[in-house]
Amino acid sequence: MDILHRVARDPEARAHLDASSIVVADGKPLIWASKIAGTALPARVPGSDLIWSLSAGMAGAGRSVYLLGGEPGTAEMAEEKLRERFPDIKLVGHLSPSFGFDTRAEEYDAVCDAVVSAAPDLVFVGFGFPKQERVIARLRPRLPQTWFMGCGAAIGFVAGVHSRAPGWMQHSGLEWVHRLLLEPRRLVRRYLVDDAPYALGLLAGSARARLSRNGGTR
Incomplete structure (x- = not known):
């Protein structure tokens, strides 16, 4: 999610992503957004x-x-x-x-x-x-x-x-909480101030996109 947020606001970061041969989704919110949008990614990697x-x-x-x-x-x-x-x-x-x-x-x-x-x-x-x-x-x-x-x-x-988060936190999309507890000074702004609002906006935008697409096919 943090990478996607950076890419959305930084053309240089987007160029680095575009130069990659393979891009995978490392983050549960990305999987959730893809499912909500109706274009589900195969798995978190x-x-x-x-x-x-x-x-x-x-x-x-x-x-x-x-x-x-x-x-x-x-x-x-x-x-x-x-x-x-x-x-x-x-x-x-x-x-x-x-x-x-x-x-x-x-x-x-x-x-x-x-x-x-x-x-x-x-x-x-x-x-x-x-x-x-x-x-x-x-x-x-x-x-x-x-x-x-x-x-x-x-x-x-x-x-x-x-240390990685316990398996249940990884599967439920809470691994970021584990990392935040381990490194609060470094990650609190990134996760709570920058990324959390962006993640909510992404999920909402995915829902709107699906509704708009479904409405347009009637």
Whole structure:
């Protein structure tokens, strides 16, 4: 929901989304809105689930993976967890750059050079939207055969730095409450001031669109 809200008001963010080959819905309100509109999305696909399933697939195929993102030390811990789960996985590198690395040209270049030199088949990029998309846009021309996945906080979830909500909260659309309780100072404005009104507007707009469409077919 937060990404959709940003995209709606920021042309640069929209350009990053449009540049993606595959876009999935990570957020229950998006699923609810699609069902209300009568164009139901098949399922919610959280990045915190995809990082596990894609890693399993890469391990089975003998393809290489790189972990880029998270707080300092997080990617290293995530690599250890992935090796425990998938002994055959080919992890060719990990890096958790310091905060603000993308504002320091020399450090930014060094981060990109490290990823490029590893030549991975898949890079999990976890800096949050749209920062991770900017990093991907910078790396993509240098690694044209590589797949990149913007995964937000997923590297931290794998590492155990962040905990996921209980299953019942995930299924009922309350995972955001769990995250808000863990990081209130960072997320209270995003979730309650910015995103909540937008989510309500999206749901209402979906209902109006369906009613209008149904009314027009009589």
